[in-house]
Amino acid sequence: NYAGFKQDDVRLPFQDKQRSVQFRQIDLDSSKRCTMASILLIEDDILAARLVMKVLSSQGYAIRHVGTGLEGLQAARELRPDLILVDLGLPDLDGKVVAMQLRHILSTSVIVAFTAEAGTKARRLALAYGCHDFISKPIDTRAFPSLVAHLIEGIGKSSSTMNVQP
Numbered sequence: 626n627y628a629g630f631k632q633d634d635v636r637l638p639f640q641d642k643q644r645s646v647q648f649r650q651i652d653l654d655s656s657k658r659c660t661m662a663s664i665l666l667i668e669d670d671i672l673a674a675r676l677v678m679k680v681l682s683s684q685g686y687a688i689r690h691v692g693t694g695l696e697g698l699q700a701a702r703e704l705r706p707d708l709i710l711v712d713l714g715l716p717d718l719d720g721k722v723v724a725m726q727l728r729h730i731l732s733t734s735v736i737v738a739f740t741a742e743a744g745t746k747a748r749r750l751a752l753a754y755g756c757h758d759f760i761s762k763p764i765d766t767r768a769f770p771s772l773v774a775h776l777i778e779g780i781g782k783s784s785s786t787m788n789v790q791p
Contacts (some may be wrong), residue, residue, distance in 0.1 A: 662777045663686045665706040667723065668739065669716050673762055677710065677769075678741075684770045694718030701727055701734070708777050710739040710760070713751065720768035721754040728755030735776050 654791030664681060668674040669692045680690050689704060691697050694715045701709060709727055720740070727736050738759045740749035748759040758776060760769075 635686060662708065663704060663706040664773070665697065665700055665704055665709045666690045666739075667692075667694065667700075667709065667711040667715065667720075669693065669712060669714075672753040673712075676766070677764065680764070680766050680769055681773060684773075686773070692716075695718065697723055698726055698730070701731055706734055708735045708737065708773065709736050711756070712738040713738050713742060713747070721750060723755050724751065724754040735779075737776060743764055 664686050666674055666677055666688060668677070668690065671692070674690045674692075676689055680689050689700060689706070691700050694717050697709075697711065697715075709731070711720055711724055711727065713724070715723060720738070724738065726735055727734070735758075736742065736756045737756075738747075738756040739762065740747065740751075741762045742758075743761045751759045
């Protein structure tokens, strides 16, 4: 195993007994390509954070986790990530205030509310505070990587919100 790939995922040229060079097909689907996109996760629930980090790091994303709003604001300034997942129920600062400050600091990052709150009211508030989208917890680990990829690519910045739940 190398960088999350099985031995059969990447095929290298080899020589057969007649000394002709043959190539085996490289079979990498889009879910195994290293995206190199950076993600900041601002989440105080360590179990939720571990799950998100496991799912997204297996897809090749560079992900950093912090547990408070203040740490999130500092990390956002330093990292300038492509995507920020911010819990709206943080222990030190209101997540909505954090989202507003993130929007002010980073106009090019995609900011997504990541919260256990659900419903149209919570979504409207998240969008009003500067988030591009809204994801309800708990996540569906099968659908979550595709949703994140679309968000990073800029698809759905306006109204393709998807509640990703099991």
